[in-house]
Amino acid sequence: xxxxxxxxxxxxxxxxxxxxxxxxxxxxxxxxxxxxxxxxxxxxxxxxxxxxxxxxxxxxxxxxxxxxxxxxxxxxxxxxxxxxxxxxxxxxxxxxxxxxxxxxxxxxxxxxx
Amino acid sequence: xxxxxxxxxxxxxxxxxxxxxxxxxxxxxxxxxxxxxxxxxxxxxxxxxxxxxxxxxxxxxxxxxxxxxxxxxxxxxxxxxxxxxxxxxxxxxxxxxxxxxxxxxxxxx
Numbered sequence: 638x639x640x641x642x643x644x645x646x647x648x649x650x651x652x653x654x655x656x657x658x659x660x661x662x663x664x665x666x667x668x669x670x671x672x673x674x675x676x677x678x679x680x681x682x683x684x685x686x687x688x689x690x691x692x693x694x695x696x697x698x699x700x701x702x703x704x705x706x707x708x709x710x711x712x713x714x715x716x717x718x719x720x721x722x723x724x725x726x727x728x729x730x731x732x733x734x735x736x737x738x739x740x741x742x743x744x745x746x747x748x749x750x
Numbered sequence: 751x752x753x754x755x756x757x758x759x760x761x762x763x764x765x766x767x768x769x770x771x772x773x774x775x776x777x778x779x780x781x782x783x784x785x786x787x788x789x790x791x792x793x794x795x796x797x798x799x800x801x802x803x804x805x806x807x808x809x810x811x812x813x814x815x816x817x818x819x820x821x822x823x824x825x826x827x828x829x830x831x832x833x834x835x836x837x838x839x840x841x842x843x844x845x846x847x848x849x850x851x852x853x854x855x856x857x858x859x
Binding site for chain 1: 792
């Protein structure tokens with residue numbers, strides 16, 4: 638009965654590869670997000686979707702492409718991975734955009750070698 | 751480029767109250783003050799949020815200064831499970847949300 642789940646939990650890959658991280662929430666929320674937490678533990682928002690529509694797109698390389706097939710899923714696809722992409726990526730959801738509490742997934746630790 | 755300032759770390763004894771301060775001197779009138787915490791190897795967890803009035807919930811209390819330029823998260827009785835990094839965040843109308851470095855709370859038995 639996990640509220641927000643992410644797969645995989647760990648991802649180790651080489652530079653130049655393409656990879657995806659999946660996120661699912663069973664809370665019935667309308668809004669989902671992707672965050673990146675770097676080695677200094679700063680957490681920065683990357684994208685936000687509300688009812689499958691993109692509402693926030695921070696300054697993120699276009700190698701990162703979110704896909705929301707339905708309200709319960711927000712996947713993150715990354716092309717041509719670079720060393721600097723190594724970080725922990727968190728998915729989150731909330732009932733309404735950013736004005737209410739957010740529920741975070743357990744995170745996906747991406748290591749690019 | 752977080753808009754809040756928090757001490758890097760704080761210590762508390764178990765069963766004692768903890769007051770975690772946050773300065774946000776450039777807060778705008780429509781910014782909500784949110785607090786999240788992150789336990790080791792876990793995602794952030796919502797704690798509490800408020801706009802102008804003090805707020806209480808089952809986890810904590812939030813005391814907001816009258817001029818809204820600072821706030822304090824109050825854990826009434828710290829437990830070992832409260833050891834985490836606590837983030838104070840301002841959420842604006844443009845939906846921007848950035849976590850800063852937070853305060854690492856250590857709870858001693």
